[in-house]
Amino acid sequence: MPLTAFQSETLRLLAARRSPESFLAGGTVLNAGADSPRYSKDLDIFHDIEASVAASAAADAAVLQQAGYAVQWLLRQPMFQRAEVIWNGNRLLIEWVFDSAFRFFPVERDELTGWKLNLYDAATNKLLALMGRGEPRDYLDVLFFHQRHLSLGALCWASAGKDPGVNPFMILQECQRTTHFRPEQFRELQLAAPLDLQSWKQTWIEGSREAKSLLQRLPPEEIGCLYLDARGKPVTPDPASEQFATLRRHFGSVRGAWPVIRQ
Secondary structure (H helix, E strand, O other): OOOOHHHHHHHHHHHHHOEOOEEEEOHHHHOOOOOOOEEOOEEEEEEOOOOHHHHHHHHHHHHHHHOOOEEEEEEEEOOEEEEEEEEOOEEEEEEEEEOOOEEOOOOEEEOOOEEEOOHHHHHHHHHHHHHHHOOHHHHHHHHHHHHHOOOHHHHHHHHHHHOOOOOHHHHHHHHHHHOOOOHHHHOOOEEOOOOOHHHHHHHHHHHHHHHHHHHHHOOHHHOOEEEEOOOOOEOOOOOOOHHHHHOEEEEOEEOOOOOOOOO
16 A cells, blocks of 8 residues: 555664564555555554564564654553554554464565565455454455455455365355445545545455356365466466466465476
């Protein structure tokens, strides 16, 4: 999503403290493009090791305080910490979170943030969040991803690989149940531009219909995978096409893995 100058500066200050065990995740990763429909109100920093959450939060807070920020702690628990940081009238929430190390791809180096979660892992996490809590921000993020990167159906299929308690049809059904919003709910978001809610809803309806059709046609034994093309890029598969058999089935693993590209 588009970043404010304050958000960018905060990320730069903390970049040296990021690592493959402490990395930027959440909506900031998912919609980093300037054409994203909304700004984020917080930064999410994920950790693979529970014990590192509190230590990371304390060390990051020290860096910010040394740079002149005020840090106000809102929640301090072993696996989740939240603070509001303030500088020169600007305010920003930062959350330090423990999350599973099971993902599709390894975390990536990033010039601005230091290390960040892969885009497609951020998207599958976001879809599971939409399924569980049904917030307008999740709805916009998933639809933006559907329009720019990977269809809702392919995302439902892959997301089931991250939660053994669900299947792609359940994910789609629950998301359909939770995505009924009133216009005033979107006013609470920091939008980059006014939204045409009817157009977004039509995109959701069409995407859901296409997703249901796709899920019915994919092989059940492949539930939970991303389908990769010859370049290793996730794509929406077409089971009826001749190319379907050539797509690489890429499943999640602990800390993720890059696919081997065969020439």
